[in-house]
Amino acid sequence: MKKLVSLSLCLSLSLFAVARAMKPAQILAVVAKSDQKKSAGKKADGKTLLDDANKALAAMIKAARAxxxxxxxxxxNKPFWKSTQLIAKNLKMAKTGLSAKSNxxxxxxTGAxxxxxxxxxxxxxxxxxxxEVIENGKTLGHAIALLRTNFSKEAARKRKGGELTTKEKADFDKIKAQQKELLAKIAKLEAGAKKDKALEKGLREIKKQAEHLLKEPATVDAYIATLYLLDTQIGLVRGYEYYVDKPWRDDYLWFVNWTNGYETSYYAWEDSVSYDWALVDTSVDIHDSEEVAVSESVSEEEINSEEAYxxxxxxxxxxxxxxxxxxEEDTDEEVASADDDSMEDASDDEGEDMSDDDSGDDEGTDDNGGDDDGGNDDGGDDGGD
Structure with missing residues (x-):
């Protein structure tokens, strides 16, 4: 009995020591992943997720118009409606492309x-x-993120695995060089935007992502997760354009031009890569935190009507x-604050944890670099954590 007690005590102390050695973020990541594996829900293929996205968009537009x-x-309100319009047009393009099996x-x-x-x-x-608008907006985000990280050419590349090709390494290096330039521009703009708390918050988030990307190892997982995270970064840059006051609008234009330049090179890459269209018929797991079904019934007629609007x-x-x-937003404290009225949702912020080590060490602790963004070869969790 004494031996059993001693063994239990030693085991407890060992676990305590491991927990002490881990950073809070790492502990939370382990717990979150463990919970996620236990909470597998329904499955969906590419067409189903695209339909879910269109339903959520229609429900969101309907609630907003009312x-x-x-x-x-x-x-x-116009910036919100302008970005909603972009989502509608891009989902329409995606639907047409899926029917035609085209790029x-x-x-x-990606545009959505x-x-x-x-x-x-x-x-x-x-x-x-x-x-109602907020919840439907979050549901829309889940569906689009799952489409992006499971039924993209990046997802297919991740399934293939292996090492980065020479071209992929060169492209990854180019992205990192651009991120360094981005950081230099942010530093300049931050100095003039200190009175604008909301813009300052946006620049801080873009900066955080850029710094994170620079530390990623040259692995396939990290490279693919970087491409996903750039979607987020581009969206942030374009969204915060409406926060920029006239005195430094010319400086901010560099960021907007950068997003346009990156898109041009990205789509050239996308056009050059082949794709097995049978993959869109593959069903992927949808976890509890990734709800993609709207709570209300939305008819096909309503979907067409709201999206046409x-x-x-x-x-x-x-x-x-x-x-x-x-x-106006300069003095609006609610705009700068994070609260329950935000559409932000952790489950569709893909690429946030691209490697097992988020400590800032360039080498990382995991040779795979980005294996914790999905945990399986089909890329099903890249964008959902």
Whole structure:
């Protein structure tokens, strides 16, 4: 009995020592992944997820149109409607591309993912607390993220595994060089944007992502996760454009031009890579935190009607309106704060943990670099954690 007690005590002390050696973020990551494995829910293939995204978008638009506080003629609401319009157009492209088995499917999904991230930033400008819009927006984000990280050419490359090719290494190095340049531009802009807490918050988030990317090892998993994270970064850059006051708008234009330049090279890569279209018929797990079904019934007629509205309505802003919105958010504490009225959702922020070691060590502790972004070869969890 004494031996058993001693053994139990030793084991407890050993576990305590391991826990003490781990960083809080690492402990939470282990717990989260353990919980996630236990909470596998339903499955869905590419077409089903695209349908889910369209339903969630229609439900979100319907709820927003019914809210007078989200009137698209009000300047501060226009950025939200403009990004919603981008999502609608890109999902339409994805649907057409899937039917034709063309690259428009991938372009549409990627564009929708970027626009969805932009929408979450633009939503904060509205000051709206409409729970129905928020929940449908989160559901939309889940569906798009799962499409992006399971039915993309990146996901297919991850399944293939192996080492980075010479071209992939060169592309990865180019991305990192661009991120270094991005950090230098952020440092310059931060100095002039200190009075603008919301913009400062956005720059801080973009900076955090850039610094994270620079530390990633040259592995396939880390490379693929980087491409996913760039969707988020591009969405942030475009979303925060409406927060920029006139004095430093020219400086911020560099960031916008960078996103356009990156997209051009990215789509050239995407066009050059083949894809096995049988993969879109493969079902992937949907975890409890990745709900993709809207709570209300949405008919096909409603989907077509709401999306047609978003696609065809004009949400253009005059220069005076842009200046008004940027000036107004300078003093709006709610815009800069993170609260329950945000559309931010951890489950669709893919690429946040691209390697097992998030300590900032360039070498990392895991030779695989990014294996913790999915945990399996089919890439099913890249964007859901």
């Amino acid at each position: 809210d007078n506080g989200l009137d698209p003629k009000t300047p501060k 428009d499917f991938f372009k549409g999904v 993912r970027q626009a969805e991230e932009q929408m979450k930033v633009d939503w904060e400008l509205t000051d709206s607390k409409n729970k 978003a696609e065809n309505e004009s949400f253009d802003m005059s220069e005076a309106e842009e200046e008004e919105v940027a000036a």
